[in-house]
Amino acid sequence: MKTRLSFLFIFFFCLVVSGFAAPVDLEYKETSVNDEFAKVDKLEKFLADHPEATLETVKKNHPELLEGYQLVTTTETNLLTPQEMPIAGxxxxxxxxxxxxxxxxxxxxxxxxxxxxxxxxxxxxxxxxxxxxxxxxxxxxx
The missing domain is CATH 1.10.287 (Helix Hairpins)
Incomplete structure (x- = not known):
């Protein structure tokens, strides 16, 4: 009996809490996807035609190719640093x-x-x- 009540309580609790979740826009918008890939295609074609180009030269000479991108210019990454042990050494x-x-x-x-x-x-x-x-x-x- 207690197990059923616990299950029902957890079920209704999850049902109520899930009602507070914001709706997610999962609609596929082909035009916006195509626009984003068109920008990437322009940049890719430029880099294929100019293999000696660096990020700095593209920023200086062709800033329109990087418009709308948020680039990370540092090479620091957390993937290779050792993790510390939690709680104790x-x-x-x-x-x-x-x-x-x-x-x-x-x-x-x-x-x-x-x-x-x-x-x-x-x-x-x-x-x-x-x-x-x-x-x-x-x-x-x-």
Whole structure:
């Protein structure tokens, strides 16, 4: 009975919340698509005819080809920077989760050698700590 009530509550909650969503214009407008591609075609044809052209020369000599575009001129990107581990550093991930934490650090940081080394040390230290704890049991708990 509780499961049905929970399901109905969640269903109606989602139904009410979805009513607040703004309508999306999904209408296909062929003329606007063709206009955008016509601009790209002009720029592509110019670049094919002038392979030595750079962004600066196109901006200076033919600014009409770049009209309506928002260009990013920097080459900085976030794709190649290593990610930082959430919540805690790599050492604590390796220390608390062992080999699983080591794997998580490896994949999340995209093989950032420094973080993986810290996670490995955390894994080794926790293994030694728990291994010694198993050998030395003064109270007979284990």
């Amino acid at each position: 790599g050492f604590w991930w390796g220390c608390c989760l062992g080999i699983v934490g080591l794997g998580l650090v490896y994949f999340i940081t995209d093989n950032d050698h420094d973080e993986v080394r810290k996670a490995l040390w955390g894994c080794v230290i926790s293994t030694i700590f728990w291994g010694l704890g198993g050998l030395w049991d003064p109270f007979g708990w284990f």
